[in-house]
Amino acid sequence: MENASLDFAKSLFKDYYSSHPIAVDKVANREFGFGDFERKIKYRHYAFGSNADLNKFIVENVPPFISCSSSFYEYPAARPMEKKVWKGSEMVFDLDATDLKLPCQQVHGTSWVCSECLSGIKAEAIKLIEDFLVPDFGFEEKRLHINFSGNRGYHIRVADERVISLNSAERKQISDYITGNGINALSFFPSISERGAQLRGPRPTDGGWGGRIARGTINALNKGAGELALLGIEKKEARLLEKHRADIILGISVGNWDKVKISKKSQLWANLIKGMTVRQGDSIDKNVTDDTHHLLRVPDTLHGDTGLVSKTINSLKGLSEFEPMRDAIAMRAENIKVHVASSYKFTMGGQEFGPYKNEDVKLPGYAGIYLILKRVAYLVQ
Structure with missing residues (x-):
């Protein structure tokens, strides 16, 4: 039943990618990695000469997870890493609600995401930009590329020439400053x-x-x-x-x-x-910030654990107004029938669902797929 449910989800992923081509800046200089429903990055060291080549691969293979490097390489498909010839890297901040240790997580754990989790991590993303990146480092807002992770956080990439050539030690100094490491x-x-x-x-x-x-x-x-x-x-x-x-x-x-x-x-x-x-x-994953070879989800691709879009957000104002469970929905709304083992109450697409416990329910496609990919439900034929 799980295999049939995931196959159904993959068919919807294919529909999405067939009508939503992905565009990656400097695509020919980035390394790509792909995952299945079990591992977010199962294969890496892929490279594409153009966005057309990348989209052809995505539509033909429909990987549940699509990631690419924040780094730029001369030979992005080469291995081992040193043969790629590193040319520079954006600075990346990966913020995840799990790191906030919110009271709600004592109730639903870290595998589930509630509205408190999403509002908490959005506040951290805004704080990172408004309190640190813009005033303390002088980065222009237009150089900050923001996107929802597709699940429970945000990715912020600094595409400023002043950071492109920084090595890991220099990036660590910035992340230490932002996280207050060593302050007394x-x-x-x-x-x-x-x-x-x-x-x-x-x-x-x-x-x-x-x-x-x-x-x-x-x-x-x-x-x-x-x-x-x-x-x-x-x-x-x-x-x-x-x-x-x-x-x-x-x-x-x-x-x-x-x-x-x-x-x-x-x-x-x-x-x-x-x-x-x-x-x-404590919400900033410093390992991601310091690591110049890290792979991060490609903006506007689907997240294999939710079916939500890792949506590009074009401004700080847009981030303030962004609501993931409303604005990152990708799947069609036709009802599907699923059996839900156990689910907390959640709001999606302006509708409230659940809680559910060991029952068959008809849900809009996006809500049903969300529960299927969270591994708390399966498709009922």
């Missing part, structure tokens, strides 16, 4: 370990991580003791900070972080910075 209190609070000294620190108008820490602290103070506790501050200290919130915010605005006397101040601020670093950086 002394970097922003020079007098933090000096007993009796006034605690001077960053202001919200400062650039880089300093301003980010100041603005983040003010935001946390405005949200109250509960938010401060999430940043690693003990409840007693959080309540004290909340009580004197107005004075503290006024002090931070001019770089004076010493408006309230607090015990174990050094530990308090160190915990605050550490907590903010995790919240701002």
